[in-house]
Amino acid sequence: MSAAEEVVAEGHQAVAAVPKRGMTLGTGTSLVVLAALLIMPIFVKNFIIFQMTMLLIYGLAVLALNILTGGSGQFSLGQSAFYAVGAYTTAVLMEHFNVNYALTLPIAGVVCFAFGFLFGQPALRLSGVYLALATFALATAMPQLLKLNFLEHWTGGVQGLVVTKPDAPFGLPMSQDMWLYYFTLVVVIAIYIFAVNLLRSRSGRAFMAIRDNEIAASAMGVDVALYKTLAFGVSAAITGIAGSLGAIAVQFVAPDSYTITLAISLFLGMVVGGVGWLPGSIVGAAFIIFVPNIAEGISKGLSGAVFGVLLFLVIYLVPHGARQVAILGQKLAGKLRKN
Amino acid sequence: MPAMHVRLGAFSAALLLAAALSTAASAQKQYDTGASDTEIKIGNIMPYSGPASAYGVIGKTEEAYFRKINAEGGVNGRRINYVSYDDAYSPPKTVEQARKLVESDEVLIVFNSLGTPPNSAIQRYLNQKKVPQLFVATGATKWNDPQNFPWTMGWQPNYQSETIIYAKYILKNKPDARIGVLYQNDDYGKDYLKGFKDGLGAKAASLIVIEDSYEVSEPTIDSHIVKLKASGADVFMNITTPKFAAQAIKKNAELGWKPLHFLNNVSGSIGSVIKPAGFENAQEIISSQYFKDPTDAQWKNDTAMIAWNQFLDKYYPEANRADASVMYAYIVAQGLVHVLKACGDDLTRENVMKQAASLKDYVPAGLLPGIKVNTSATDFAPLSQLQLIRFKGETWERFGEILSADVGG
Numbered sequence: 001m002s003a004a005e006e007v008v009a010e011g012h013q014a015v016a017a018v019p020k021r022g023m024t025l026g027t028g029t030s031l032v033v034l035a036a037l038l039i040m041p042i043f044v045k046n047f048i049i050f051q052m053t054m055l056l057i058y059g060l061a062v063l064a065l066n067i068l069t070g071g072s073g074q075f076s077l078g079q080s081a082f083y084a085v086g087a088y089t090t091a092v093l094m095e096h097f098n099v100n101y102a103l104t105l106p107i108a109g110v111v112c113f114a115f116g117f118l119f120g121q122p123a124l125r126l127s128g129v130y131l132a133l134a135t136f137a138l139a140t141a142m143p144q145l146l147k148l149n150f151l152e153h154w155t156g157g158v159q160g161l162v163v164t165k166p167d168a169p170f171g172l173p174m175s176q177d178m179w180l181y182y183f184t185l186v187v188v189i190a191i192y193i194f195a196v197n198l199l200r201s202r203s204g205r206a207f208m209a210i211r212d213n214e215i216a217a218s219a220m221g222v223d224v225a226l227y228k229t230l231a232f233g234v235s236a237a238i239t240g241i242a243g244s245l246g247a248i249a250v251q252f253v254a255p256d257s258y259t260i261t262l263a264i265s266l267f268l269g270m271v272v273g274g275v276g277w278l279p280g281s282i283v284g285a286a287f288i289i290f291v292p293n294i295a296e297g298i299s300k301g302l303s304g305a306v307f308g309v310l311l312f313l314v315i316y317l318v319p320h321g322a323r324q325v326a327i328l329g330q331k332l333a334g335k336l337r338k339n
Numbered sequence: 340m341p342a343m344h345v346r347l348g349a350f351s352a353a354l355l356l357a358a359a360l361s362t363a364a365s366a367q368k369q370y371d372t373g374a375s376d377t378e379i380k381i382g383n384i385m386p387y388s389g390p391a392s393a394y395g396v397i398g399k400t401e402e403a404y405f406r407k408i409n410a411e412g413g414v415n416g417r418r419i420n421y422v423s424y425d426d427a428y429s430p431p432k433t434v435e436q437a438r439k440l441v442e443s444d445e446v447l448i449v450f451n452s453l454g455t456p457p458n459s460a461i462q463r464y465l466n467q468k469k470v471p472q473l474f475v476a477t478g479a480t481k482w483n484d485p486q487n488f489p490w491t492m493g494w495q496p497n498y499q500s501e502t503i504i505y506a507k508y509i510l511k512n513k514p515d516a517r518i519g520v521l522y523q524n525d526d527y528g529k530d531y532l533k534g535f536k537d538g539l540g541a542k543a544a545s546l547i548v549i550e551d552s553y554e555v556s557e558p559t560i561d562s563h564i565v566k567l568k569a570s571g572a573d574v575f576m577n578i579t580t581p582k583f584a585a586q587a588i589k590k591n592a593e594l595g596w597k598p599l600h601f602l603n604n605v606s607g608s609i610g611s612v613i614k615p616a617g618f619e620n621a622q623e624i625i626s627s628q629y630f631k632d633p634t635d636a637q638w639k640n641d642t643a644m645i646a647w648n649q650f651l652d653k654y655y656p657e658a659n660r661a662d663a664s665v666m667y668a669y670i671v672a673q674g675l676v677h678v679l680k681a682c683g684d685d686l687t688r689e690n691v692m693k694q695a696a697s698l699k700d701y702v703p704a705g706l707l708p709g710i711k712v713n714t715s716a717t718d719f720a721p722l723s724q725l726q727l728i729r730f731k732g733e734t735w736e737r738f739g740e741i742l743s744a745d746v747g748g
Contacts, residue, residue, distance in 0.1 A: 047438045047441075050438055147525075158455075158526035160459055254430050254459065256428065257429060257460075304388045
């Protein structure tokens, strides 16, 4: 085995095999979390509702990456590119073609699915760190592509596009922020259920077989090429929908919003939440949204360093992220019950 | 129940008295969220981290300046509470921070938030909420648009008006110029380029022989300079940020290319551009300025410069005095204090905008002689004058009149 192959092999092992049962929460816990998410906006300020909306949106984007990495074992540092395509699709459709915001979501999903699927084709030949690098290139290229002159008429070039925030429909007595929160919540729950079922289905088993051992999977009759690109497509589509929701919530798209930093943040969110554990996506999103604020509160000049220290602590103490904490909690609860 | 009646009577009398007092008081003092008898809350958003973190020094200088104002008794007896957040130059983060400032910290205004994309992201939100987005720290042209965005106001001379001034100079003094333009491929570079072409008007197509752009991520722009020289241009419009400007000046000298060289004022600093590039290589370069360069020896004994140095000694000793941003922040912070003083006891958001829009020939310390701040209900571009300067020896020499070119958004 050559050195390069070893690296690749190690890269595969880095994604520990997660049994499919371990990928989700129990029904009881899910209902409690859902109830909390439903009731919460009634008691807090609009600003908090906005932050919660962003939490759900980033959670969705992390979930998409989780399907790709935790499910099929492929790495991507290019999620920001798919997020950008989704956001721009929505912004351009809403502002230039007056399409209803809700309709732009499926369109963005389809566009991103196609984009991800096509990108998955050449990426097939790469695995492990090489795939991560190829997607990294995509993320770096995206902001510049959005600035291209011949696209400027639609994308607004470097100045970006301002998006109008939708009002609550049917004269519902709620603020724009609250409506958008519930709208996002419904979309996120729908996609979450879809993702859970996808991973439990035949396709999901194929993803995991590829993740655990590509050669064995292929010997079992799994079409490795098809399922790898499919995972890319699904992940891109979900990221794109997250991007669309993000554009509506933030009311602005610009190339500077979708730099490589975003891709790395999403990757970070996935690791902190626990690779392959879908509910961890929300925990990971909370980490990338709130921890920089905490770091800034501790020291303005050294916010980056403080963030680094906090991240280091998390990785050092709970290397499997929120999943590990959840498992520990479960064990503890079980012990208490026995006593 | 006589006791009850007495109590009720006393209570209503007290209520009446209180009402009378409060109307009397409100006739003099009016406050919006974020202002009170003791405090004025000012919000700010800066890229303390991320790609534009070099500008974070602006926020730090402003914080130091408001500390100085508070130590001297505040603004009309009220201390300034300056709340500044980091957005890492990422527009979605800017929106989050702006909403935090307005809805959670409840600031009176958002002041001097930095960067064109971040400010674009929050412009509509702040205007909907009727929160002043005052003196934004960007040179884009679109901030001067009181009709559509009555709660947003710019500060510095905009990029387009600067290159219009160079274009006019070229048309007048070198009508047969062969111009080579080098610009940074982002909003800043493109805004400058647009102003330059607008200034040249119909002759732009024939005079500009080559247009070349570079990415801010490139390590060096040497190859671009070689390309420009090869085009046979005899005028060089240099739209670059400090690091690249120094490279360009140096490479020009190495190649022996001696065009009429125009340098945008973003890179006019002697300390961070000209000196590293070598004084001998920078002779006869033309640029423009509106405030005094602290690294220029001619201002050594200037009263404004002495005051600036004293302020830094006491409140921000670790500041890098060669950094033009420190002077920039010092001037714009004075501008805000001036506006808040003019508001008197009427600290409503509306009155802040009204006072900001009625500055007449105001001169904060640090501007070049002859440059003044002027605004009106239809002119939301406080600084719109520039002075042409030419590099001679080891300092910038001012020449010609004070020029102004107002461009609306």
